[in-house]
Amino acid sequence: MEQEFLHFVAEIMGKESDEISMETTYGEEPAWDSVVMLTLVMELEEKYGIAIRVESLDKIRQLKDLYRIVSDSMD
């Protein structure tokens, strides 16, 4: 699931899977800007059939935070 998530996110960012990791940080990675953030939300909601709460987005610093939101929503 983690690998699949990273692979999916990399594709949206226009990067190779091995160029990003769970430690990739919002604001530091140039491919991860606000437009990409919104695209990620849309695509992840559709892919995993979940609804991501707006409040939870403020807490995202790294990809692992986004991953946690996704996996928590699926439980």
Added chain:
Amino acid sequence: MGKKRIALLSNITADYVAARLKSKYDIYMPAGYDTWIREAVSEDSIIGQGRFDAVVVLLDGTEARLWKDRAEAESHLQMWEQAILSLAERIRTEPIFIPTLDIRENRIRALSERFYKIELENAWYQFAQDLSEQKGNVYVYDLCSRIADIGRDRFYSDKMWYLGGLPYSKEGICLVANEIDGILRSAFEAGKKAITVDLDNTLWGGVASEDGLEGIVLSSHKGGERFYDFQRQLLEMKRRGILLTINSKNNEEDVKEILEKHPCMLLKPEDFALEKINWRDKAENMMETVKELNLTDGSFIFIDDNPLERERVRSGCPEILVPDFPQDTTELLRFAEALFFTYIRPLRLSEEDLHKTEMYRAEERRKKDYKINGLDLHDYLMGLEMEADIHRMRPDELRRVAQLCGKTNQFNLTTKRYTDAQLEELAGRDDSVIYTVSLKDRYGSYGLVSVVILKRKEKDILIDTFLMSCRVMGRGLEDTVINQIAVSNRDKAERLVGEFIPTAKNIPVKDLYKRLGFTYVESKGDSEFYELQLSKIGTVPKPVYKEIRFAG
């Protein structure tokens, strides 16, 4: 050819829409949120410098939630109208696309309270459509109806609005991108020109030879209405310049009875440019059809319910578009609509488009009579009783002239693609003149078939543009036109200079000027120049025309 450069002006964050179009188009958007009005009105904006092939305006009505009353709503819309007027004032040639609006007025109202949504949307549509009718390059696209097609609940996403200033859901983004791609295809891609249809189980349900006139499924109500509606869609396309032809394995008598006598046959025999009703291979029939109508494989769509026949035509004529036929025939109406939107829809109709089928049918009769009578070419041409009318372009001919400039490839000496606005400019100048040539004969009118643009260069007159519709090639019209122009300018200039710019497609006219008595002078860049000394021009030789009217 490089990607088309498109300016996208929007009151929302349209990056997501642009992202879906950028593989096909080079999209420019002014930086920053809601800068579109400044871009539209400002003299020194990038758009004003006119380096775009089209301008797409994408306006969203979500911000109407903030407008507190009708007065405020109207002032917003007025501002938008002003911006678009100013845009249309500066961009006179390249197409500008304006959307219809879906005004998302606040709905916290009592039933008795007045809603302004519909009134505002109507007023906006009238503004946009009026502008489109005044300006040759402004078009309205009906985004509002597309939104209604999938429904607001699916089209919009409040989450996206609050997070990113984008009111659309992912599905909404796709829909808007598709709609924009559709209008740009109308602008830049050559649409299909002809649709060839099978008959049994395609234009009606059942088989003519088995079920007969009484037995086939075709009616103006209930079950048979799906075929009736499909026919109406085809008829509407025919009225917009699409040629319809038949390619059917049948006995001609069985079919003719239905075509002529069935009360619910909307398509009449005269609606078809030609018919191939026989037992031959359908791919061969297609090749003949293409040839006889003087078109190319790539301009045809072939519709047949039988997968084997579709496969046969696909492999025999790979350039012909053969869409899958709907499994469920209640989808026929939408099937036709989708074909139209995807492959056919033109930006605008010309006078010629409205009579295209009649023109092609007249041509068939000409050919038939020619064969039957076994005349030689000269006698045949004489027998046509042709009348040519050569005159300065009238304002109502501008669109047709622009259309011919845009699409004529074979008989086109310089292939200069002048637009409406450029032609208007040329027609208004003292040192240039645009002639149009209309042709008719005893079988019918060809309409406006040739354009000549002359430019004065000191003591010479340069033939800047000379083009002719391929439908009238071989009638000596080019000789007649050039002769008339030469004679009428005998006292006004020393030389008539013909320019030829070779392309992959205009090989048929490579030696035209030599044939017309011009002498080769020189080549400059891609152009070859030929001259005709006007003092040496004699009287007009007796042409094969019954009448030639020339109004210089």
